[in-house]
Amino acid sequence: LxxxxxxxxxxxxxxxxxxxxxxxxxxxxxxxxxxxxxxxxxxxxxxxxxxxxxxxxxFIYLDDTDVIRHRLVKDIIRAYARSDSEEVE
Structure with a gap:
């Protein structure tokens, strides 16, 4: 699924x-x-x-180190994670 x-x-x-x-x-x-x-x-x-x-x-969890798409995708994921954590604070 x-x-x-x-x-x-x-x-x-x-x-x-x-x-x-x-x-x-x-x-x-x-x-x-x-x-x-x-x-x-x-x-x-x-x-x-x-x-x-x-x-x-x-349950298996993947993170940005598992990304096998364009090299920028890791950076994009990390940037969104930072943004999300800043919104929580």
């Missing part, structure tokens, strides 16, 4: 509960790029909290 940050809790549950025998699921998403309506919670954020600690489920 790609772009999972834009799924709802119900959509994420529906997707995950269709896991078949001898199959694997990979869910990808970017928590900084949620495009849901303001009051809608991201299924990606919720699944992380709900399923943390469940045996057989792993």
């Amino acid at each position: 790609d772009e999972a940050q834009n799924s709802t809790k119900a959509q994420m549950k529906m997707f995950l509960t269709r896991l078949g025998l001898n199959s694997q699921v990979v869910i990808t998403g970017d928590k900084t790029q949620i495009d849901l309506p303001r009051k809608a919670d991201s299924g990606l954020l919720q699944v992380e909290a709900i399923l943390r600690g469940v045996e057989g489920i792993e």
Whole structure:
């Protein structure tokens, strides 16, 4: 499931509960790029909290050092992260 940050809790549950025998699921998403309506919670954020600690489920986190796009993308990600942290302060 790609772009999972834009799924709802119900959509994420529906997707995950269709896991078949001898199959694997990979869910990808970017928590900084949620495009849901303001009051809608991201299924990606919720699944992380709900399923943390469940045996057989792993979470892997990537950061700007994992970017394999244009060299400027790392700098753009870092600049936005700085901007976001300044807004919080």
